[in-house]
Structures are given as C-alpha cells and as structure tokens.
Amino acid sequence: MNYLARRLMTFPLVMLGVSVLVFVSIRLVPGDAITAMLGTEAGLLTPDQRAALEAYFGIDQGWFTQYWRWLAGAVQGDLGVSVTFGKPVLDVILERFPLTLELALLSMVIALAIGLPAGIFAATRNEKPSDLAVRIFAMIGQSTPNFVFALLAIYVLSVGFGVLPAMGEFTPFLENPLRNLGQMILPALTLGFAFAAAVTRISRSAMLDILSDDYIRTARAKGVPARKVIWRHALPNALIPVVTLSGVEFGYLLGGTVIVEQIFALPGLGRMVLDAILQRDYALVQGSVLFIALNFMIVNLLVDLAYAMLDPRIRLGAK
Amino acid sequence: MTQLLSVSNLRVGFGRKPEDNEIVHGVSFDLAAGETLAIVGESGSGKSVTALSVNRLVDFGGGRILDGSIQFTRENGSTLDLAAAGEQELTKIRGGEIGMIFQEPMTSLNPVLTIGEQIEESFRLHRGLTGKQAREAAKDALDRVRIPDAARRLKYCPHQLSGGMLQRVMIATALSCNPRLLIADEPTTALDVTVQAQIMALLAELKRETGMGMIFITHDIGLVAGIADKVMVMQNGEAVEQGPLDAVLDAPQHPYTKHLLSAVPHFEAGRATRTDYRRADAPSAAPALKVEGLTVRFPVTGGLLRRQTGAVHAVDGVDFDLMPGETLGIVGESGSGKSTTARAILGLVEPTRGTFSANTNGAARQSGKPVQMVFQNPYASLNPRLRVDSILAEPVMAAGGELNGETHARMRMLLDRVGLPENALQRYPHEFSGGQRQRLCIARALMLNPSVVVLDEAVSALDVSVQAKVLELLVDLQREFGLAYLFVSHDMAVVERIAHRIAVVYAGQIVEIGDAASVLSDPKHAYTKRLISAVPSVDRRKETFEVDTRQVPSLVRPLGFEPEPANWQSFGPDHMARAEA
Numbered sequence: 001m002n003y004l005a006r007r008l009m010t011f012p013l014v015m016l017g018v019s020v021l022v023f024v025s026i027r028l029v030p031g032d033a034i035t036a037m038l039g040t041e042a043g044l045l046t047p048d049q050r051a052a053l054e055a056y057f058g059i060d061q062g063w064f065t066q067y068w069r070w071l072a073g074a075v076q077g078d079l080g081v082s083v084t085f086g087k088p089v090l091d092v093i094l095e096r097f098p099l100t101l102e103l104a105l106l107s108m109v110i111a112l113a114i115g116l117p118a119g120i121f122a123a124t125r126n127e128k129p130s131d132l133a134v135r136i137f138a139m140i141g142q143s144t145p146n147f148v149f150a151l152l153a154i155y156v157l158s159v160g161f162g163v164l165p166a167m168g169e170f171t172p173f174l175e176n177p178l179r180n181l182g183q184m185i186l187p188a189l190t191l192g193f194a195f196a197a198a199v200t201r202i203s204r205s206a207m208l209d210i211l212s213d214d215y216i217r218t219a220r221a222k223g224v225p226a227r228k229v230i231w232r233h234a235l236p237n238a239l240i241p242v243v244t245l246s247g248v249e250f251g252y253l254l255g256g257t258v259i260v261e262q263i264f265a266l267p268g269l270g271r272m273v274l275d276a277i278l279q280r281d282y283a284l285v286q287g288s289v290l291f292i293a294l295n296f297m298i299v300n301l302l303v304d305l306a307y308a309m310l311d312p313r314i315r316l317g318a319k
Numbered sequence: 320m321t322q323l324l325s326v327s328n329l330r331v332g333f334g335r336k337p338e339d340n341e342i343v344h345g346v347s348f349d350l351a352a353g354e355t356l357a358i359v360g361e362s363g364s365g366k367s368v369t370a371l372s373v374n375r376l377v378d379f380g381g382g383r384i385l386d387g388s389i390q391f392t393r394e395n396g397s398t399l400d401l402a403a404a405g406e407q408e409l410t411k412i413r414g415g416e417i418g419m420i421f422q423e424p425m426t427s428l429n430p431v432l433t434i435g436e437q438i439e440e441s442f443r444l445h446r447g448l449t450g451k452q453a454r455e456a457a458k459d460a461l462d463r464v465r466i467p468d469a470a471r472r473l474k475y476c477p478h479q480l481s482g483g484m485l486q487r488v489m490i491a492t493a494l495s496c497n498p499r500l501l502i503a504d505e506p507t508t509a510l511d512v513t514v515q516a517q518i519m520a521l522l523a524e525l526k527r528e529t530g531m532g533m534i535f536i537t538h539d540i541g542l543v544a545g546i547a548d549k550v551m552v553m554q555n556g557e558a559v560e561q562g563p564l565d566a567v568l569d570a571p572q573h574p575y576t577k578h579l580l581s582a583v584p585h586f587e588a589g590r591a592t593r594t595d596y597r598r599a600d601a602p603s604a605a606p607a608l609k610v611e612g613l614t615v616r617f618p619v620t621g622g623l624l625r626r627q628t629g630a631v632h633a634v635d636g637v638d639f640d641l642m643p644g645e646t647l648g649i650v651g652e653s654g655s656g657k658s659t660t661a662r663a664i665l666g667l668v669e670p671t672r673g674t675f676s677a678n679t680n681g682a683a684r685q686s687g688k689p690v691q692m693v694f695q696n697p698y699a700s701l702n703p704r705l706r707v708d709s710i711l712a713e714p715v716m717a718a719g720g721e722l723n724g725e726t727h728a729r730m731r732m733l734l735d736r737v738g739l740p741e742n743a744l745q746r747y748p749h750e751f752s753g754g755q756r757q758r759l760c761i762a763r764a765l766m767l768n769p770s771v772v773v774l775d776e777a778v779s780a781l782d783v784s785v786q787a788k789v790l791e792l793l794v795d796l797q798r799e800f801g802l803a804y805l806f807v808s809h810d811m812a813v814v815e816r817i818a819h820r821i822a823v824v825y826a827g828q829i830v831e832i833g834d835a836a837s838v839l840s841d842p843k844h845a846y847t848k849r850l851i852s853a854v855p856s857v858d859r860r861k862e863t864f865e866v867d868t869r870q871v872p873s874l875v876r877p878l879g880f881e882p883e884p885a886n887w888q889s890f891g892p893d894h895m896a897r898a899e900a
Contacts, residue, residue: 217379217427
C-alpha cells in the first residue's frame with residue numbers, strides 16, 4: 001500500500017517532465033499552425049490578420065507564458081482546443097482512444113494465447129525438431145514488418161476468400177460488436193502476430209531457465225507428474241519476464257500504431273498524433289503525448305502489481 | 320536385515336552421445352533397510368550422478384543409464400529394476416518410496432509457493448489426501464522435523480525462512496510419505512556448522528524412528544563418521560573403495576582414500592595449530608593493524624517517508640590488533656558480522672564508529688594501500704576480459720603507480736612464488752582452474768607489497784585437496800614477506816591450520832579471542848563451545864547430537880540502542896572471553 005502511494009507520487013513529476021519535453025520539441029520544428037492550416041493562402045494574410053489569428057490561438061505570447069497558461073489549464077483537465085478539429089483536445093483524444101485500447105487489448109490476448117503455449121511447448125522439447133519449428137516461426141514473426149503481414153492478410157482473406165469486411169466506416173464495439181470485431185480482427189492479428197513471436201521467444205527462454213532450477217528438480221523428486229511440474233511449479237516463475245515484455249509492448253500499442261491504422265483505415269491515436277504533428281496542432285500534440293505518457297505509467301504500475309501478485313518475494317519484501 | 324537396494328555395474332553417460340561421455344563407470348553397491356551408505360568424493364567424482372540415477376532424476380539433467388541394474392525392493396515386497404522402469408512407475412516411486420534432499424535449501428524450494436503448499440503436495444500425490452486432511456498432515460510433518468510454531472509457518476514463503484529451517488522443510492517434504500529410502504545429496508554443505516550439526520542430529524533421529532535406508536553423499540569425510548554404516552569412496556566415476564565405516568576410516572586401502580583422510584584438513588580441537596609464531600615470544604613490535612571500537616550499522620527504514628526506524632548492528636564495538644607475521648582467524652556463522660568487519664577494514668563499508676590504523680612502515684610499503692584482500696569466489700573476482708598482466712597491473716595503477724620494468728619484474732616474481740608459469744601473464748582467467756585462479760588473486764593482493772592481507776573465506780570455494788595446497792602457499796608467503804593475515808572463515812578445520820590467534824564472532828561482537836590452541840582446545844564462552852562441539856570430525860564416530868533449535872538473536876535494534884560494554888574475563892596469557900549475562 002505504501003508502495004502504491006509512493007509510486008503514485010512520482011506520476012505528476014514524470015508528467016511535468018514529459019510536458020516540458022514535448023512542449024519544447026514541437027516548437028523546435030520549423031513552421032507554424034497558421035501556415036500549416038491555410039497552406040499557400042497563408043501568404044495572403046495581412047500582418048494584422050495573422051496577428052489576430054495568432055492571438056486567437058494564443059501563440060503570440062512567449063514560450064514561457066504559453067507553457068504556463070497551458071499547464072494551468074491542463075491541471076484542471078483543460079488541455080486546450082485543437083486547431084484542426086476545432087474541438088477540445090480531450091474530446092478528440094477520448095473519441096479515438098476506445099479503438100486504440102480495443103486494438104491493443106485484442107493484440108495482447110492474441111499474442112498471449114499463441115505465444116505462451118508455443119513458448120512452453122518449445123521449452124519442453126528443447127533442441128528437438130518441434131522446438132526448432134517454433135523458433136523459426138517466431139523468428140519470422142519478429143522479423144516480418146507488420147505492413148507485409150497486413151497486406152498479405154487482407155489479400156488472402158478478403159480478396160481470396162471473400163470473408164471479413166476489411167474496409168468501410170468504423171463501427172464502435174458497443175454499437176455492433178460483431179461488425180466491430182470483423183473490422184478489428186485483421187489489424188489485431190497483424191499486431192498480435194509480431195507480439196506473439198516476441199512472447200514465444202521470451203517464454204521459451206524463461207521456461208528453459210526455470211526448468212533447470214533446483215526447485216524443479218525437487219518437484220520431480222517428490223514425484224510430481226511432468227504436466228504439473230510445468231503448470232504449477234515452472235510457469236508462475238517463468239511469467240515475470242513475459243509480463244515485463246507484455247507491459248512494454250502493450251504500452252507502445254496504446255500510443256497508437258500509425259502503419260496498421262493507415263492500412264486498415266482505422267481512426268486511432270497513432271494517425272491522429274501524426275496528423276497533429278504535420279498540422280502543427282500544438283495543443284493536440286501536447287495533450288496526446290501527455291495522455292500516452294500517462295497510459296504508459298499506468299501500464300507500468302499494473303506490471304509492477306502483477307509482479308507482486310506472481311512473486312511473494314516482491315509482495316512481502318525480500319530479506 | 321532385508322535387502323533394500325542393489326546396484327550393479329551402473330554406467331551413466333551424458334549428452335547427445337552418452338556412450339562417448341561416460342561419467343559413472345560401472346559402480347556396484349548394496350543397501351539393506353535401515354542402513355546408511357555414505358558416498359564420499361570430490362566434485363566431478365560422479366557421486367551425485369550415481370545417487371540421482373537411483374531415482375532416475377539423472378534423466379532430466381541430460382543423463383542416460385547405459386548399463387547395469389538398480390534393483391529396488393518395493394513396499395509390497397516385489398522387486399523393480401529402476402534402471403529400466405518407465406516414467407509413470409517412477410513418478411509413483413519418487414516421493415512415495417524414495418525421498419530426496421538436496422544441497423541448497425535456499426534454491427530447492429519453489430519461491431512462489433508457500434511451505435505448506437509444497438509439503439501438502441506430497442500427501443496429495445501419494446496419499447490422496449485433500450483439503451483439511453492434507454493441511455493437518457503437513458503440520459504434523461513440520462512438527463516431526465522440530466519446527467516450532469508449525470501451523471503458522473505453513474503459510475510462510477521460502478524466502479522468509481533461514482537456510483537451516485528450509486532444509487528442515489525439505490526433510491519434512493522428503494519424509495512426508497515415509498519413504499523406504501532417503502537420498503541426501505550434500506544436505507548440509509550450504510549450512511553453518513551449528514546448523515549442520517542440528518540437521519545431522521535430526522537425520523540420525525528420524526532414521527532411528529522410521530527404519531529407512533539412506534544414501535548420504537558428501538565431500539566431507541569428517542561428516543561421514545557421525546552417520547554412516549558403510550562408506551563408498553568415489554574418484555573419477557569409479558568406486559575406488561567401499562566397506563564398513565570403521566574399516567574405511569581406520570584402515571584405508573586405496574591411495575585416494577588415504578589421501579582424503581590425510582591431506583584434507585580435519586578439525587583436531589586445537590592440536591593442529593601452527594607453532595611458528597607466538598605472541599609472547601615475539602619482540603613487541605608495532606602492530607600491523609589495530610582496530611578499536613569498530614562499529615558498522617545499517618539503517619532500517621520504514622513508513623511512507625522512509626524514516627529510519629532502527630539499525631542493524633552488523634558489527635558492534637570490535638577491537639583487536641594484528642602483528643606482522645601473525646594470522647588472526649575470525650570465525651563465526653553467516654550473519655555474525657565477520658565479513659562486514661573485513662570489508663570495513665578495507666574501506667568497502669563505511670564504519671559508523673571506531674578507528675583502525677594499518678602500519679605503513681617500510682620503504683616498499685609507500686603505496687598508501689597497506690591492506691589488500693583475497694575474496695571467496697575466484698571465478699567471480701577476476702575480470703574475464705582482462706589478461707593476467709592487466710589484472711596484476713590494476714592495483715598498481717589504482718594506487719597511482721606507474722607500469723615500468725620494476726612492476727613487470729614483480730609480476731613475474733609473484734607468479735613464480737604462487738606457483739604459476741611465467742607465460743600465465745599473457746593468458747585469460749578462464750584458462751586456469753579454481754585453485755590457480757585463487758593463486759592469481761593472491762598474487763594480485765601482493766602486488767602493492769601490503770602489510771596486511773584480508774582473506775575472506777579465501778579457500779572455501781575450492782575442492783578439499785586444492786584447499787590444503789593453497790593454505791600451504793599462504794603460510795609460505797606469510798613467512799617470506801612477513802605478512803599479517805586476517806583470515807575470515809566459517810570452516811574451523813581450515814582456521815585451525817592457518818591461524819595463530821582466533822577471534823570468535825557472534826551477533827556482531829567478538830565473544831572470545833586468544834591464542835588458537837587454547838581457544839580451540841579449551842573454549843570458555845558458551846557460543847564457542849557450541850561452535851566447536853558442532854564441528855564434525857573423523858574421531859567422533861556415531862556420536863549423537865541433541866537437536867538444538869536455538870536461533871541467532873535479531874541484530875535489528877531500535878534507534879539509539881547501545882549495547883552494554885563488554886566485560887572481559889581473562890583465561891591465561893592470551894585468551895579472553897566476554898562474560899555472559
């Protein structure tokens with residue numbers, strides 16, 4: 001409990017650091033919101049008109065004042081207004097977030113459902129042909145860029161077999177779950193495939209390590225049958241690195257995946273951030289980076305809590 | 320007596336082509352019910368592989384039985400050849416009829432399961448107990464190995480218990496289903512000597528209670544005397560000698576058995592101490608090292624703001640001095656503060672209080688680093704990426720010296736003195752054996768011509784016969800360079816061989832200090848007595864120890880706690896003990 005409180009206390013500090021970093025770095029990129037928005041027509045603006053627009057967006061002030069005003073708002077939950085969407089930043093983000101979250105969750109479920117059993121299977125057949133097959137498969141999964149897999153999947157499933165609607169207007173899960181899943185399954189598989197490959201490799205190596213540990217020998221000496229040795233004695237110990245990896249990958253997925261969203265025409269966080277940067281939509285970039293950072297910290301916290309759940313040495317404090 | 324186990328012509332190989340990599344070459348032995356066979360040998364002798372073949376755990380380590388039979392008499396009187404048995408049959412026998420305990424209790428229990436869950440598992444598997452019944456049975460099993468407060472301990476996780484307690488849990492698990500045979504693979508090697516005595520006493524007692532047969536594997540021939548009926552000595556995968564205990568110990572036939580009995584240090588209660596230096600006869604020179612009131616405390620913090628709530632009194636007011644050419648042995652158990660003392664003297668730990676001064680007299684001792692150290696693990700204390708010449712040059716450079724012809728001459732001289740060839744300079748640490756590496760560490764410690772060398776368990780990681788040779792080397796170097804040694808060890812037999820004086824450390828304090836012969840032969844403090852009576856020896860045959868469940872007191876003290884000043888009692892010209900409360 002103490003630990004949780006201490007961890008939560010670090011959150012504002014990290015957020016402050018991230019906010020300064022993103023605030024400065026986006027402003028170091030040449031160009032400004034007005035030029036980006038109006039394109040060549042920006043050249044037709046009179047200096048007075050430009051000044052009026054700058055004052056409207058609040059970018060006529062010095063960096064420090066801009067930052068301070070933004071921070072004061074952010075603390076109260078007001079992240080400013082997006083120039084490109086003409087809506088509050090938080091609304092824009094929250095509109096996109098459910099899709100990204102769903103995609104990340106689905107990919108992780110797929111990754112764990114494939115990767116964990118495959119890794120355990122390979123570890124118990126160390127150096128046998130079946131182990132080699134799993135390892136080659138995992139290697140391919142990790143080294144194939146996901147757009148290749150995505151295009152292949154679209155081609156084979158939609159064009160070849162005529163199943164699964166690949167494109168079309170995005171439907172939220174709550175509106176029509178079946179249609180939503182039909183749209184999400186291919187992108188989720190695309191992301192989940194590479195993720196599964198990583199999970200396979202790490203669970204295989206963790207399992208191999210654990211299987212040579214002394215307490216596994218003890219379990220065998222007690223007459224524990226082979227299956228129970230794996231599931232009851234080895235797996236809980238091997239899960240720690242798997243959880244670590246899954247946490248990091250999941251955190252990345254929550255930040256959006258530009259290429260996969262682009263290929264499958266999904267309105268997720270990744271494309272939104274990319275557009276915001278290209279449009280110099282300062283408020284939206286700042287707000288979404290802050291949001292992504294917060295997600296990352298929450299995921300890390302959950303990972304640490306999972307450690308404590310898995311390992312009593314962490315839960316009870318090692319000597 | 321009825322036959323329990325009969326192993327004949329057992330051959331075991333490892334790896335992809337086990338025939339080409341044979342580790343055990345045709346070992347045969349018999350064991351009757353209620354009998355104990357000790358298998359003695361150094362690492363690599365094949366003793367553990369032989370034992371692991373009996374319950375076929377060797378299969379999981381990549382081993383394969385190539386030839387021979389292992390006839391085991393089962394509970395119902397039928398005989399089964401374990402060498403040819405199937406995995407399904409073996410899972411019933413393992414834990415049910417053959418129990419096993421291992422060397423490292425700290426790593427042999429699953430860290431994520433509670434003690435209770437791990438003991439209950441045996442009852443579930445072999446006795447079909449469930450729920451409350453299984454829990455009751457687990458509690459009884461803990462009671463049987465004399466773990467106090469068993470019901471509460473069942474909910475503990477392994478990391479919350481000490482090594483000795485964990486080994487008892489291991490024994491409780493192994494004996495839970497009343498096996499007819501117990502295999503104990505170096506069950507006390509990782510434990511302190513007084514804990515070792517407790518575990519040995521417990522094993523002997525349980526053996527009497529249950530009438531089980533036992534295979535006891537050890538490298539320590541002194542330990543054999545207390546428990547075995549028969550002894551089998553193994554070397555390079557062969558049984559070189561076997562017979563009844565007394566015959567093997569008193570009239571060894573094979574040269575290797577003789578070597579084990581003579582070259583290996585055995586504890587002799589002060590009769591084997593060195594006589595080449597006596598404090599009373601020495602000219603009253605300035606001490607090489609003087610330590611006064613050395614105190615090391617580590618803060619204990621708690622609460623949200625990590626305020627200090629107490630302190631671990633690791634070392635509490637330690638005083639001693641050390642003359643040139645003299646060895647002070649510091650003995651004590653793990654957690655007693657002996658290593659912390661050594662580290663503080665080297666400046667690796669900041670002492671909370673106290674002073675120590677090392678003598679920097681002498682022309683060659685102007686490096687300003689008069690104290691050097693040799694660590695326990697020669698595998699971990701040499702940087703694997705540095706060549707030996709760089710390793711030896713490092714202390715010189717760290718002291719701000721220059722690498723010149725003189726340094727290289729010293730390197731060659733020291734390598735020669737520690738018994739390594741000159742071409743060793745161009746080689747890397749992995750090209751040397753454990754004993755040779757420790758010689759390198761000794762040479763490195765001597766590069767700066769120190770006056771004091773701290774040896775922290777310096778021979779503990781070495782095989783017994785290598786140990787003896789390194790000890791000899793240390794004695795020679797001490798005479799030649801007039802070195803003062805601070806020799807920290809838990810091994811009384813080794814300390815007896817090298818120390819002139821001995822300080823016994825208990826719970827952060829010296830409880831007894833003095834001339835080695837008188838401390839070892841006539842201990843005065845209760846703890847020293849307990850420590851010495853626990854040391855196994857070839858002479859103490861079939862001696863039964865009382866099971867003693869006392870625990871070392873906690874060293875965590877509240878803030879501002881000060882121990883009472885020591886009240887020393889003198890027992891002769893150089894022998895003092897702390898008066899007991």
